[in-house]
């Protein structure tokens with residue numbers, strides 16, 4: 116019997132559907148699955164090499180042999196894809212970034228090794244010149260340090276072709292040059308890589324949340340006090356992201372990336388509502404570092420807060436999430 120007999124009581128009780136776990140599960144609108152995860156990995160040259168990243172506790176840079184062991188675990192956990200980021204020695208960096216398209220380069224070698232051992236693992240490679248330039252910018256610079264668009268696109272195209280030739284499933288230009296998606300798509304078609312997919316970082320913002328990543332790949336030192344504001348987007352803008360996305364779809368992108376993640380969920384939502392295309396999010400290094408640091412201090416419950424963050428990505432409309440937590444999440448999903 117209801118305690119209310121005055122003719123006024125809430126006939127609509129939204130709490131009814133929250134009483135028990137079973138009903139909360141039945142009415143849940145969004146759900147994260149292992150199929151939504153991409154695991155980023157930092158690749159070291161050499162063999163049996165493993166290095167921690169101090170600003171990203173739990174993340175290890177690894178040489179290809181050790182990486183293969185990790186990928187074996189990821190395959191058995193059901194993680195669909197990895198994204199490779201090379202840690203290139205200073206002796207291989209230059210003004211023209213020639214190492215970016217070296218057939219025997221670190222990324223090209225790693226892709227061949229992974230696809231040989233684990234053909235079912237999706238391999239995504241980063242298309243940008245920052246690991247290979249002596250100044251740490253994503254492209255070729257003029258004498259004033261300005262990143263030249265068209266000259267850079269020529270090198271990016273060679274880089275993308277060399278990755279596709281090595282067997283990369285998805286090339287992911289993260290440089291924000293204009294017109295690079297069209298140029299890369301055309302070259303891939305001409306060279307016969309008709310099923311090589313392009314994941315375009317269309318809305319990549321000039322973000323301070325990339326700090327720990329730049330430590331991990333060692334571009335922080337080369338970059339010094341310089342920033343990337345002449346090509347990455349202003350965090351103040353949102354309409355501009357839609358224009359960037361529209362151009363990349365037009366030029367032949369297969370899926371689009373918004374980056375960073377959590378502070379940019381409004382962008383994901385707008386993109387998803389305006390363009391019915393696959394939209395991915397990059398939960399970047401600084402976001403990982405924040406959650407990890409607070410968890411290590413006992414200030415946040417790590418698993419709970421990471422799973423909540425991932426569910427929020429799904430709710431915003433994200434199709435896949437690139438996150439340094441992907442392996443942990445896959446374990447948690449398996450054990451839940």
Ligand SMILES: NCc1[nH]cc(CCC(=O)O)c1CC(=O)O
Nearest residue numbers: 243245289324325328399400401
């Ligand atoms: N092409 C550069 C690149 N590729 C991925 C990240 C950042 C990823 C992260 O912070 O996790 C960056 C950083 C940058 O623009 O300097």
Ligand SMILES: [Mg+2]
Nearest residue numbers: 291292293359
């Ligand atoms: Mg663009």
